[in-house]
Amino acid sequence: MDLSIVVNGMTFPNPFLLGSGPPGTNAHVNAKSYDAGWGGAVAKTISLESAKVVNVVPRYGKLRSKTSGEVIGFENIELISDRPIDVWLEEFRQIKKEYPKHMLIASIMEEYEKGRWQELTRMVQDTGVDAFELNFSCPHGMTERKMGSEMGEHPDLCEQVTSWVTEVSNIPVWAKMTPNITNIKEPSLAAVRGGAAGISAINTILSVIGVDLNTLRPMPTVEGHTVPGGYSSQAVRPIALRMVSQLALGLPQDVSISGIGGIENSHDAIEFLLLGSSTVQICTGVMLHGVKMIDELKEGLEKFMTDKGFNSVQEVVGKSLGYFSTHMDLVQKMKAAKRSKAGEASRDNEWGQKDITEKTAELTSN
Numbered sequence: 001m002d003l004s005i006v007v008n009g010m011t012f013p014n015p016f017l018l019g020s021g022p023p024g025t026n027a028h029v030n031a032k033s034y035d036a037g038w039g040g041a042v043a044k045t046i047s048l049e050s051a052k053v054v055n056v057v058p059r060y061g062k063l064r065s066k067t068s069g070e071v072i073g074f075e076n077i078e079l080i081s082d083r084p085i086d087v088w089l090e091e092f093r094q095i096k097k098e099y100p101k102h103m104l105i106a107s108i109m110e111e112y113e114k115g116r117w118q119e120l121t122r123m124v125q126d127t128g129v130d131a132f133e134l135n136f137s138c139p140h141g142m143t144e145r146k147m148g149s150e151m152g153e154h155p156d157l158c159e160q161v162t163s164w165v166t167e168v169s170n171i172p173v174w175a176k177m178t179p180n181i182t183n184i185k186e187p188s189l190a191a192v193r194g195g196a197a198g199i200s201a202i203n204t205i206l207s208v209i210g211v212d213l214n215t216l217r218p219m220p221t222v223e224g225h226t227v228p229g230g231y232s233s234q235a236v237r238p239i240a241l242r243m244v245s246q247l248a249l250g251l252p253q254d255v256s257i258s259g260i261g262g263i264e265n266s267h268d269a270i271e272f273l274l275l276g277s278s279t280v281q282i283c284t285g286v287m288l289h290g291v292k293m294i295d296e297l298k299e300g301l302e303k304f305m306t307d308k309g310f311n312s313v314q315e316v317v318g319k320s321l322g323y324f325s326t327h328m329d330l331v332q333k334m335k336a337a338k339r340s341k342a343g344e345a346s347r348d349n350e351w352g353q354k355d356i357t358e359k360t361a362e363l364t365s366n
């Protein structure tokens, strides 16, 4: 089955992309993922001066299910790429030469200076990459240099920086937004005013993964200390789905959305498509399960489309958005369906009559 989709003029062989991070950290891993069947990749974020980027070890922390041990949440305090720009430029050229039909998106980040953003844009564009993703969203480390989410939290900066990039770029520009903000629509709309053709959401959520009760040290612990980091993996998916749906309902129709956050299989990915994403990106899932997870992603999407009678991925995009409403409207709809008694029969007074866990189960939909 044809899983391709055209987004901002780019043809993706399928909607599954590696998210920016370790899965796209050099040309070798990128090529491996294309060979495995991924439709595209957003490379690890790069900047002009990699010497300023110094990572720490350890830099990851896991939240596990108390019963199965499965990883459900993941924190990182990793920075952007520490590899020199010249090496990256050479690798971008090489990847595009070897894989012309796979989409390669360069993620870029710089300090708040027009000259620096435009220099980086020009250099990277010359390599033949297909699009840019502006990193307005890394929530730790780079923020101490006023980069990443320090920009994404301020709509005026998002608009200005995006316009600097679009002024010199002749390929599509996506802006990757931070969830560490009250209303993700505001900086996203600002980036669109600056010329962004697409929005990627979400980057990681600021978090502290836990505290070691023996040493009393918060984790991940580096020489006894830590900083809050970015939270990803399954646990963030409902928040990402909410933000993606808000964007899909609130942005101009022609702005594309690349959905990100906690995707581990085709079921999760389809949810993002249904809520308005035309591509999806996966980072932590690939780190935990490997690039081969693409097989299940493709098979699962194909099966879903066959079962539900969809002829193209584009037809799936946004299909569930029409089912969002207001609370008042839900009450009206229950009345119209003559089910208002169900609501009245479960008023708050009732909670004492049954065990609280039983009552919770009774009111839960899945």
Ligand SMILES: Cc1cc2nc3c(=O)[nH]c(=O)nc-3n(C[C@H](O)[C@H](O)[C@H](O)COP(=O)(O)O)c2cc1C
Binding pocket: 019, 020, 021, 022, 044, 045, 074, 076, 078, 079, 080, 081, 107, 135, 138, 176, 202, 203, 204, 231, 232, 233, 234, 236, 260, 261, 262, 263, 281, 282, 283, 284, 285
């Ligand atoms: C270890 C790690 C490194 C990351 N590095 C970057 C980065 O360089 N640039 C970027 O835009 N996002 C980066 N991210 C964020 C991911 O691309 C993604 O937005 C986020 O983790 C949520 O998706 P996921 O649950 O599929 O990982 C990183 C995430 C992780 C876990």
